[in-house]
Amino acid sequence: MADGKVNEKGITPQSENFSRWYIDAIRKADLMDYTPVRGCIVFKPDGFELWERIQSVMDGRFKETGHRNAYFPMLIPESFFQKEKEHVEGFNPELPWVTEAGSEKLEEKLALRPTSETMVGRMYSQWIQSYRDLPVLINQWANVFRWEKRTLPFLRTSEFLWQEGHTAHATEEEAREETMQMLQIYKEVVEQELAIPVWMGQKTPSERFAGAVDTYSIEAMMKDGKAVQAGTSHYLGENFARGFDIQFLDRDNQQKYVHTTSWGTSTRLIGSMIMVHGDDRGLVNPPRMAPTQLVMIPVGPGKLREKVMEKFDPLFDQLKEAGIRVRADLRDESPGWKFNEWELRGVPLRLEIGPRDVDNNQVILARRDTGEKVTVELDRVVEQVEELLVKIQEEMFQRALDFREKNSYLEIETIGDLNAHVAQMEKESKAVGWVLAGWCGEESCESKVKEETKLTSRNIPFEAPVVKKRCIACGSESKFTTWFARAY
Amino acid sequence: MADGKVNEKGITPQSENFSRWYIDAIRKADLMDYTPVRGCIVFKPDGFELWERIQSVMDGRFKETGHRNAYFPMLIPESFFQKEKEHVEGFNPELPWVTEAGSEKLEEKLALRPTSETMVGRMYSQWIQSYRDLPVLINQWANVFRWEKRTLPFLRTSEFLWQEGHTAHATEEEAREETMQMLQIYKEVVEQELAIPVWMGQKTPSERFAGAVDTYSIEAMMKDGKAVQAGTSHYLGENFARGFDIQFLDRDNQQKYVHTTSWGTSTRLIGSMIMVHGDDRGLVNPPRMAPTQLVMIPVGPGKLREKVMEKFDPLFDQLKEAGIRVRADLRDESPGWKFNEWELRGVPLRLEIGPRDVDNNQVILARRDTGEKVTVELDRVVEQVEELLVKIQEEMFQRALDFREKNSYLEIETIGDLNAHVAQMEKESKAVGWVLAGWCGEESCESKVKEETKLTSRNIPFEAPVVKKRCIACGSESKFTTWFARAY
Numbered sequence: 016m017a018d019g020k021v022n023e024k025g026i027t028p029q030s031e032n033f034s035r036w037y038i039d040a041i042r043k044a045d046l047m048d049y050t051p052v053r054g055c056i057v058f059k060p061d062g063f064e065l066w067e068r069i070q071s072v073m074d075g076r077f078k079e080t081g082h083r084n085a086y087f088p089m090l091i092p093e094s095f096f097q098k099e100k101e102h103v104e105g106f107n108p109e110l111p112w113v114t115e116a117g118s119e120k121l122e123e124k125l126a127l128r129p130t131s132e133t134m135v136g137r138m139y140s141q142w143i144q145s146y147r148d149l150p151v152l153i154n155q156w157a158n159v160f161r162w163e164k165r166t167l168p169f170l171r172t173s174e175f176l177w178q179e180g181h182t183a184h185a186t187e188e189e190a191r192e193e194t195m196q197m198l199q200i201y202k203e204v205v206e207q208e209l210a211i212p213v214w215m216g217q218k219t220p221s222e223r224f225a226g227a228v229d230t231y232s233i234e235a236m237m238k239d240g241k242a243v244q245a246g247t248s249h250y251l252g253e254n255f256a257r258g259f260d261i262q263f264l265d266r267d268n269q270q271k272y273v274h275t276t277s278w279g280t281s282t283r284l285i286g287s288m289i290m291v292h293g294d295d296r297g298l299v300n301p302p303r304m305a306p307t308q309l310v311m312i313p314v315g316p317g318k319l320r321e322k323v324m325e326k327f328d329p330l331f332d333q334l335k336e337a338g339i340r341v342r343a344d345l346r347d348e349s350p351g352w353k354f355n356e357w358e359l360r361g362v363p364l365r366l367e368i369g370p371r372d373v374d375n376n377q378v379i380l381a382r383r384d385t386g387e388k389v390t391v392e393l394d395r396v397v398e399q400v401e402e403l404l405v406k407i408q409e410e411m412f413q414r415a416l417d418f419r420e421k422n423s424y425l426e427i428e429t430i431g432d433l434n435a436h437v438a439q440m441e442k443e444s445k446a447v448g449w450v451l452a453g454w455c456g457e458e459s460c461e462s463k464v465k466e467e468t469k470l471t472s473r474n475i476p477f478e479a480p481v482v483k484k485r486c487i488a489c490g491s492e493s494k495f496t497t498w499f500a501r502a503y
Numbered sequence: 504m505a506d507g508k509v510n511e512k513g514i515t516p517q518s519e520n521f522s523r524w525y526i527d528a529i530r531k532a533d534l535m536d537y538t539p540v541r542g543c544i545v546f547k548p549d550g551f552e553l554w555e556r557i558q559s560v561m562d563g564r565f566k567e568t569g570h571r572n573a574y575f576p577m578l579i580p581e582s583f584f585q586k587e588k589e590h591v592e593g594f595n596p597e598l599p600w601v602t603e604a605g606s607e608k609l610e611e612k613l614a615l616r617p618t619s620e621t622m623v624g625r626m627y628s629q630w631i632q633s634y635r636d637l638p639v640l641i642n643q644w645a646n647v648f649r650w651e652k653r654t655l656p657f658l659r660t661s662e663f664l665w666q667e668g669h670t671a672h673a674t675e676e677e678a679r680e681e682t683m684q685m686l687q688i689y690k691e692v693v694e695q696e697l698a699i700p701v702w703m704g705q706k707t708p709s710e711r712f713a714g715a716v717d718t719y720s721i722e723a724m725m726k727d728g729k730a731v732q733a734g735t736s737h738y739l740g741e742n743f744a745r746g747f748d749i750q751f752l753d754r755d756n757q758q759k760y761v762h763t764t765s766w767g768t769s770t771r772l773i774g775s776m777i778m779v780h781g782d783d784r785g786l787v788n789p790p791r792m793a794p795t796q797l798v799m800i801p802v803g804p805g806k807l808r809e810k811v812m813e814k815f816d817p818l819f820d821q822l823k824e825a826g827i828r829v830r831a832d833l834r835d836e837s838p839g840w841k842f843n844e845w846e847l848r849g850v851p852l853r854l855e856i857g858p859r860d861v862d863n864n865q866v867i868l869a870r871r872d873t874g875e876k877v878t879v880e881l882d883r884v885v886e887q888v889e890e891l892l893v894k895i896q897e898e899m900f901q902r903a904l905d906f907r908e909k910n911s912y913l914e915i916e917t918i919g920d921l922n923a924h925v926a927q928m929e930k931e932s933k934a935v936g937w938v939l940a941g942w943c944g945e946e947s948c949e950s951k952v953k954e955e956t957k958l959t960s961r962n963i964p965f966e967a968p969v970v971k972k973r974c975i976a977c978g979s980e981s982k983f984t985t986w987f988a989r990a991y
Binding site for chain 1: 539546571573578596597600602603604613615630
């Protein structure tokens with residue numbers, strides 16, 4: 016990458032090359048490292064800590080809604096995949112296989128799970144006999160494998176971490192309610208905690224989960240205008256119940272198949288958070304997700320440090336006691352070096368205090384997101400930090416929302432206009448963004464858009480900002496108003 | 504198992520057949536299920552919840568002592584294992600191998616990690632350059648694989664869950680301190696939280712971790728007198744540093760190899776907790792680890808239920824508010840059926856309240872561990888429950904300690920006496936227990952004990968209750984006073 020421009024922080028500017036910016040930013044923030052195993056990364060402590068916070072928030076929401084965690088085997092016998100036809104076709108090309116153990120060949124080869132519907136289905140068929148056993152509401156935190164050709168840290172890796180919920184219900188209605196409830200929880204967590212606005216909607220059949228009746232997603236726009244599918248929730252109907260014979264005796268004394276759902280979010284969310292909020296100075300973590308919310312740095316000459324620390328130490332304790340995730344950087348480096356490092360890592364607030372501040376009974380608070388600095392009286396620091404963290408969280412969400420609106424195109428009606436739009440944006444090195452388009456429901460029209468523009472259908476939003484009348488590809492009546500975008 | 508005696512709970516008594524008792528108890532408590540994949544189990548929600556509590560306590564202690572979590576790839580290239588000679592010999596027989604992905608054969612086969620020293624070593628060699636990069640203090644929560652011939656739920660399964668700490672230090676002294684610190688933390692968590700007394704000590708070379716300089720363990724006695732290695736901590740010296748070339752530039756400007764440690768505890772702890780405390784009525788969970796500490800069950804005729812619930816509901820809220828993990832069982836089943844179910848699951852305390860109790864302004868509290876019942880005034884329930892939970896925890900530990908002492912034999916001096924002891928115990932269908940024996944340090948003597956009695960060395964305790972003068976096998980001078988026992 017010797018040819019690329021990088022700034023004084025060693026980061027390629029976003030405007031120069033967004034993909035390089037992303038890799039530079041996560042390397043500089045020390046979130047991950049590549050490994051000698053194809054497509055597999057190490058989640059280093061600062062990267063993993065982001066995942067721990069996502070886990071903690073999600074897990075709390077799952078438990079509040081009556082779900083419990085379990086753990087299923089990672090290895091799945093080949094024959095299990097055969098039980099659901101679409102499922103095997105969808106996942107077979109990317110499955111790694113265990114074929115031997117110690118010095119012996121296995122009789123049946125075992126896949127590293129790409130997802131666990133089959134194993135869960137097999138077990139549920141043993142556990143569910145009667146309507147009294149329903150609903151079954153289980154979640155699993157696990158590693159999963161999809162042997163990808165092209166990988167990108169956090170967003171697409173051969174091994175990744177995720178949660179997968181698997182539920183079984185007596186009726187379609189109840190299973191559909193569950194599917195929507197979990198999608199709603201995903202939306203709330205991603206919007207409220209990660210400060211990423213998302214569109215909830217339904218996937219088109221070509222983008223549906225292999226084996227699902229209906230797939231729903233939340234979709235987020237990155238700063239390069241591309242889309243990330245940030246979470247999915249599937250109504251699986253009786254597909255897996257029939258494949259694995261999950262039947263129950265209902266109140267009416269009839270044997271019936273259960274209706275199942277599954278839903279998942281993954282370490283992709285880490286990548287999304289970075290691509291939505293990061294800037295040319297590195298990461299910008301939303302306060303609610305930031306492992307460190309405030310870093311305290313003493314400034315001024317070393318010989319006056321003692322005087323500063325007399326105020327610094329009790330302030331640190333006060334902030335900690337107030338529940339703020341605070342960190343003191345007392346290393347033997349210059350303030351400038353420290354400012355730079357914590358900016359790269361995306362810490363939302365920096366507190367500076369020097370001898371003159373002590374004399375004036377004040378500190379400086381600097382925002383990571385806007386660069387603004389404010390002077391705050393010493394005895395109002397805790398209160399001000401609390402307020403600022405809330406404010407930053409809100410403003411980061413609003414900024415992401417504004418960006419999304421600015422890069423969403425609602426008035427493109429034909430494929431000709433779409434091609435012109437794409438050509439124009441590419442010529443100006445601008446984001447192609449998202450295009451809201453009418454779609455007649457024919458796969459051939461979806462394919463046509465993809466072939467000509469590389470835009471794929473993201474989802475059919477539940478609440479489209481405009482309702483489209485004509486299919487963008489064929490001009491016939493539109494059945495579905497759909498988001499199209501380039502996607503990770 | 505149609506020939507075995509089972510009690511009215513469907514559990515084989517411990518005295519009849521301890522292994523069957525164990526399987527019966529964990530099945531009745533709904534902790535796990537077998538799967539079609541050899542040696543792999545499902546951790547069902549009630550079993551996984553025990554693991555979540557262990558995780559939460561351990562993780563807190565790791566973080567307090569400056570460790571951070573990370574995640575390394577699960578797949579390890581075959582060539583990595585070759586880098587440390589003893590390591591490859593130790594683990595090769597039990598490694599499952601991924602040899603293909605999708606439809607292509609891999610160029611180099613990949614093992615499912617049995618432990619991560621090799622992958623971690625490879626990465627540390629990239630991350631560590633200078634003394635400023637040290638120490639590296641990382642822990643990982645992960646699934647690991649050891650393709651075992653004979654498996655037992657929780658205690659020995661082909662896939663299991665664990666944590667593995669991996670640290671790198673500038674000096675041997677510091678690495679040895681870390682090794683001991685983590686062993687001490689394991690001891691404290693297992694004794695204080697799981698109420699299991701353990702012996703800390705050093706493993707003999709034949710029982711050492713493959714690739715370690717020194718292995719230390721905590722060892723626990725189960726109710727059948729057998730031993731479980733409940734946690735291990737290894738000082739790895741420069742072995743992995745040399746294998747993976749982990750060198751740093753020290754303050755004195757010399758290139759040096761780092762000194763590494765690793766330490767682990769696993770889902771074995773779930774099995775140990777059950778085998779130390781369980782009885783013929785099922786599980787007995789120590790209060791600090793119990794997912795549910797108190798179950799509330801209304802009793803008396805249904806027509807008076809409303810009157811009972813007027814007291815029941817606010818009491819539930821009070822208990823919850825006081826931080827007690829309380830559960831109300833309001834299902835439409837008889838009290839006796841519920842009592843039985845919560846006994847099987849090992850809930851430490853049961854609260855009963857009926858119409859007459861309401862008249863008398865009281866409730867009944869029943870202990871799971873001793874069966875004792877006490878009558879408590881309504882307005883003193885929270886306080887009494889808190890006290891009882893502390894008391895039960897202490898008494899469970901003391902009972903396990905008494906059991907261990909009763910089944911520890913300190914006065915067996917020769918292999919002849921040991922053989923006689925084993926024969927006697929087996930004749931009387933009693934636990935062989937643990938034998939403290941002198942050992943000269945020769946592997947042949949250790950082997951002789953194993954061959955003749957099936958007792959293996961557990962560890963050389965740091966503080967042996969008696970110091971032995973003569974080797975139990977050859978009669979020459981004893982160098983190490985060692986615990987011998989049959990082990991899981």
